[in-house]
Amino acid sequence: MFSRRWHHCPLLLVVHLLISSSTATAGKVPAIIVFGDSTVDAGNNNFIPTVAKSNFPPYGRDFDGGIATGRFSNGRLVTDLLSEAFGLSSSVPAYLDTSYTMDELAAGVSFASGGTGLDDLTAEIPSVISLRQQLEYFMEYKEKLKTAKGESLANEIIAEALYIFSIGTNDFIVNYFVLPIRPAQYAAPEYVTYLIGLADEAIRDLYDLGGRKIVFSGLAPFGCIPSARTLNHDEPGECNEEYNQLARKFNAELQQTLRKLNDDLDGAQLVYSETYGPVASIVANPSEYGFENVEQGCCGTGLIETSVLCGFDQAFTCQDANKYVFFDSVHPSERTYKIVANEILNKALRVFL
Template sequence: MRRCRELHTMVPSQSLRYWLLPLVAHFCLSAGRAAAGKVSAIIVLGDSTVDPGNNDFIPTIAKSNFPPYGRDFDGGVATGRFSNGRLVTDFVSEAFGLPPSVPAYLDPGYTIDQLAMGVSFASGGTGLDDLTPRIASVIPLRQQLEYLKEYQERLRVAMGSAAADEIIAEALYIFSIGTNDFILNYLALPLRPAQYTAAEYVAYLVGLAEAAVRDVYDLGARKIEFTGLAPFGCIPSARTLNRDAPGECDEEHNRLALMFNEQLREAVRRLNVDLAGAQVVYAETYSVLSAIVANPSDYGFENVAQGCCGTGLIESSVLCALDEPLTCPDADKYAFFDSVHPSERTYRIVADHLLNTALRVFL
């Protein structure tokens, strides 16, 4: 993987990066596959950034199992992923020599034998704060942890305790959650701001994140990654709703992300001291997404201010279906597929970044 980092430093800037970066990413993903066996499975908890379709099987409006979503996924199928194709966790799974996509736990089309190599309990619209999933009637993190317990029991029944426990101990557990607590909850509704200052709410969320890591540790997890927040003030919907500077990134939102990330780093340090035999890593994504937004042409993007779906200004989920005829012809030119979620090409770049940084210790 050191060679991957060297290749990144050799890639020239501006237009040539559009052609060379995908090749570098492919090389790095292939290098990761050579390390197959070090991680038994990819086990995912979180929100829409890592939900491969669990929301398809619950009564919520927060769905994406219809066009134009999934149009660049294998077979052009809208699986319930909030993107035109694969997610970061799908690329990470492939890099570890596991299946090229991580299935949704609630999808009845998968057997426990298939889920043994990877599973996602994530739910689009959820958060660390229990109030957040209630807004869109989605799966709380505490319920995702209950599903994890159920999954482990199913593994033991199917494979025996020894084999199941080995999978559980050698799996990589990925958390990607927290943005909705701000954009759907604290910044949109009055209840939490009446109870907490921004700094207090950040501390509250980080405490919940730390508790969730301790919970999966108690269930046998030893390889754990917690993803920091991206600059969510730069997602297209945040630009559209930015009253002070319409069309520009909302820097106040970005400061909340940075505050959360700094405290999450400290929590990860504590966890590594406290949890014997565990390796917990903080996965930094803020810088890579900020770089894409600041210098899109370096990464081959033509548009970072709008999503590919519809007008790109506010559409997400069902609104993308309503404005499907307006959807862009080539999502690879857009950093975001809808007004909230990245395109597959952005997810691939982020996955490559994580494989060369936080996840490198597990390869």
């Protein structure tokens, strides 16, 4: 069926706002349903043959019970924090984890897969779950939900659920700037437009499947992640401004597309979720947010390690991840995610409160 288609806020205040919002919004959104990449993968990659995994220490060391669930961070992700704020579970389950019941998945589920992208080719590189496949899993989920809850309640959950997309960075850092295929077909700005077309088609597909409340996250300044700084040959250790410029272009075109889709799709509520500004503010002023290190990840040397490489360098992993903006060389720490989640909750998601 598918076509080819921040602001300055102390941590304690962030947590307080999230907890307070949980009481205020409980019941208004029956489920949070997630599509995307490693920023929102709750452990789906644990169950597929790929090297893009994080189900081992030091990942998850600050998660409840110190469990490495397959989340690419030391603790919870933005979607987990938002789920709790909406009065739902404190963490969003991974769809492929069969230890969860349909009753649990009915209140939230993540189809996301670390390493994937909007472009199918991006998912093929590390052999992970493409966005197309994630939407097919959602079709399967809908049928299971009807069996478990009855058609009427299942349809209500699907219609009222909050759908979150967080995807796009890997299309650049895993695909476009690594392999020769897409650069031979598209100049970088043209590739951005190609990706936005795929985002448009994915949203339309989800709408056809019953999704109405849809949030699509913009890209963070991925030119400032530690690995991008390390590999910045022109200015070693500095943010890669070419990458950040593409992130800003992607975000601008995404916002235009969401505005058009709001006009085109009857009954849909499509919202852009800003992440570039909050992360850029933290990167520019880390001490104002209580961070001590923005240039390195907590894991290993902090320069290049992510996924399996983090497991090799545990002896060098930092003692306190709360002092680090990034947990590994690509992914934010839980503390950074808390700041971003607060920003999203109090701005982008206000329409759903």
